[in-house]
Amino acid sequence: MRGHTTFSTGLGALLACLLQGAVTADLPPTPFHDRDLGSLLREHASGVIYLWSPHMPYSVQGAREAREVAQALGIRSVLLLDPYAEPALAGSAARSSRLPARALRRMRAGALSRMGATQHFPTAVVFAAGRVDALMLPGYTPPGDLRAYILQRLVNLR
Amino acid sequence: MRRLLCWLIACACLGGCAPRVPYTVDTEVQPHELARVPDRAPVYCAVAEDAVVQRVAIPDTPRWFFKPFAQRPLVAYASEHGNNLIDLNTGYVIPTPGDRDPVPTPDEVFLTSPGVYLTRVEDLLNEQRRGAPLRLLADLDGEYQSPGVLRRSGPDRDYRLMIGRFKPSVRDFRVRHEAADGMSIEPLGEAWRPCPRRRLHLPMLAKDGREFGAYDVEAGSTRVFAIGGDGGCTPVDDLGMPTGKVSFSFDGRFLTFHLAVLDQASLSLAENPDDHWTSNVFVYDRRTRRIGRITHHTAGNAYYPAFRGDGRVVYLFKPLDDVLGRYSFGVADPARIRKWLPIHWYTQRCGSGDDACHRTLALGALWGYACSTADADLTPRLAALNTLSLNEARCRRLVQEQWMQRRTFIAQGALRALPDAARLQALSVDDMLRHCASGAAG
Known part of the structure; x- marks a missing residue:
């Protein structure tokens, strides 16, 4: 068996540390708390909250697609980062997938944690008429199916 | 620049820049x-x-x-x-x-x-x-x-x-x-x-x-x-x-x-x-x-x-x-x-008259209120999950020191929606100690 060579030199590890520091500096300072969820529900008629993690590659792809689906439907999309994601990984995943800087807001809303929304990434949660849907959609869902799901839940919520 | 310096120091001090030996x-x-x-x-x-x-x-x-x-x-x-x-x-x-x-x-x-x-x-x-x-x-x-x-x-x-x-x-x-x-x-x-x-x-x-x-x-x-x-x-x-x-x-x-x-x-x-x-x-x-x-x-x-x-x-x-x-x-x-508890205690509300379920959730809520600052988020399900981490010795100590002063708060707080919540505040320390000793509590 041969050993792994990742970061096998001090220089490589130093570079990784510096990169991590640099990306950390880019992270938005304000996580998404319950009070932000309250504001979202008050200020927007409907939308989809999409939780993603750079540790789950399909969720990175899904985040970009969810944003496009919401845009096409004319509803609000809120991309929230896994509360425990590695900052460096999150930054580079967001950049390479051209996610907006606000996609790096960490999910810290207890209301969403309580329903189990942080148990898997991605997870999509629809909201409308001032309330968050009791159902959630964990796991990657292709755009067409995600669109159909959102429309179905919006009907239910309104 | 200051952030860069901090990271250099942190890397050097914490060993993050040393070769990573995976063994x-x-x-x-x-x-x-x-x-x-x-x-x-x-x-x-x-x-x-x-x-x-x-x-x-x-x-x-x-x-x-x-x-x-x-x-x-x-x-x-x-x-x-x-x-x-x-x-x-x-x-x-x-x-x-x-x-x-x-x-x-x-x-x-x-x-x-x-x-x-x-x-x-x-x-x-x-x-x-x-x-x-x-x-x-x-x-x-x-x-x-x-x-x-x-x-x-x-x-x-x-x-x-x-x-x-x-x-x-x-x-x-x-x-x-x-x-x-x-x-x-x-x-x-x-x-x-x-x-x-x-x-x-x-x-x-x-x-x-x-x-x-x-x-x-x-x-x-x-x-x-x-x-x-x-x-x-x-x-x-x-x-x-x-x-x-x-x-x-x-x-x-x-x-x-x-x-x-x-x-x-x-x-x-x-x-x-x-x-x-x-x-x-x-x-x-x-x-x-x-x-x-x-x-x-x-x-x-x-x-x-x-x-x-x-x-x-x-x-x-x-x-x-x-x-x-x-x-x-x-x-x-x-x-x-050491402890296996019925899953329906976590996923459904305790049924009326199900004393073991009510008392177990009360212990979980007591622990949450006594030990965590996150008590605002406490729900019956989360209180129940707490009890899976509580062993008998700690349960006894917890009850002896905390039950009397918190029982009313528990009955009217996280567990207020349970069918027998009101009866919880009438339970004595001995009642709860007996529950600690039972398999249901640890």
């Missing part, structure tokens, strides 16, 4: 590494960590996808640099084909990767024999594959492969092993979708290929479905709550999964009110319909547990305070779990 095998797991309990905390706020037997450092940043082998001490995992196998006994890592979702078959003959590709495990472990992976069937594509062994006949096998990031689909195939190391693969029928009318996500096949677990979106719950010979499927088990992806034990009796739970023991130590939610690993006994708790981390997350053939569970662990992002695989033995 750290820690078999002496220290409970204090796992739970965040301040020096002056009451003794009853500590958590008991009984089931964890091993932790092995991972040399790079893993994706959250890995699967342990049945018998060999190997774990296949996806990392930022591609797929790997890590030997849990030595810490050695071998790169393997693909960059996501490596899954060994339950018989350890193949390592599967999305596409779907098969690589013989024997070839992976023998550098002289490494060759290109075999494409399984040209019309079988997809990810999140989970394999089962349907039938064994000498060296030949019938496998079932479930695929699906969503909408599970299934394909059966036969592998014939021939002379001179050759083999042939033949499909057994077409690919098909079990339960096509249900919206099932995160499907995971049982090791015998006859059942699968998935999150039923409309039910809002993780459920188990039996796959019929005619291709139909029947719901056979319902956990009554959403969970992380499930893994079946090799005999099919147990499921393991992670849950995001409220941290019951961070106390006022938690300077950041946001980190009260951590993921921990649980096991569900389908025969007794009881749930047990594998990890009790308050200072880290334990994710995506999966069974090995020896009944032990492998999970991914990351401490919250490790700024260098180091992960490890934990190995835990469910046989060491």
Whole structure:
């Protein structure tokens, strides 16, 4: 068996540390708390909250697609980062997938944690008429199916 | 510039810039590494960590996808640099084909990767024999594959492969092993979708290929479905709550999964009110319909547990305070779990007159209120999950010191919606001590 060579030199590890520091500096300072969820529900008629993690590659792809689906439907999309994601990984995943800087807001809303929304990434949660849907959609869902799901839940919520 | 300097100093001091030698095998797991309990905390706020037997450092940043082998001490995992196998006994890592979702078959003959590709495990472990992976069937594509062994006949096998990031689909195939190391693969029928009318996500096949677990979106719950010979499927088990992806034990009796739970023991130590939610690993006994708790981390997350053939569970662990992002695989033995409680105590409200359920939840709420600053988030379900971490000695101390002053608050707080909540405030210390001594409390 041969050993792994990742970061096998001090220089490589130093570079990784510096990169991590640099990306950390880019992270938005304000996580998404319950009070932000309250504001979202008050200020927007409907939308989809999409939780993603750079540790789950399909969720990175899904985040970009969810944003496009919401845009096409004319509803609000809120991309929230896994509360425990590695900052460096999150930054580079967001950049390479051209996610907006606000996609790096960490999910810290207890209301969403309580329903189990942080148990898997991605997870999509629809909201409308001032309330968050009791159902959630964990796991990657292709755009067409995600669109159909959102429309179905919006009907239910309104 | 100042940030740069800070990082340089941090890297130098914490050893993050030193060459990463991946051969750290820690078999002496220290409970204090796992739970965040301040020096002056009451003794009853500590958590008991009984089931964890091993932790092995991972040399790079893993994706959250890995699967342990049945018998060999190997774990296949996806990392930022591609797929790997890590030997849990030595810490050695071998790169393997693909960059996501490596899954060994339950018989350890193949390592599967999305596409779907098969690589013989024997070839992976023998550098002289490494060759290109075999494409399984040209019309079988997809990810999140989970394999089962349907039938064994000498060296030949019938496998079932479930695929699906969503909408599970299934394909059966036969592998014939021939002379001179050759083999042939033949499909057994077409690919098909079990339960096509249900919206099932995160499907995971049982090791015998006859059942699968998935999150039923409309039910809002993780459920188990039996796959019929005619291709139909029947719901056979319902956990009554959403969970992380499930893994079946090799005999099919147990499921393991992670849950995001409220941290019951961070106390006022938690300077950041946001980190009260951590993921921990649980096991569900389908025969007794009881749930047990594998990890009790308050200072880290334990994710995506999966069974090995020896009944032990492998999970991914990351401490919250490790700024260098180091992960490890934990190995835990469910046989060491001391407390198993009925799952319906967690997923439904206690029935009227169900004293054991009410008292157990009261103990969990008492612990939460006494030890955590996150009491605003406390719900009956979370209170119930707390009790799985409370042993009898700590339970007795907790009751003696806290019950009388908090019982009214509990009855009118987190548990107010329970049918017998009002009766809880009439319970004496002795009543609750008796409950501590019963199996239900620990």
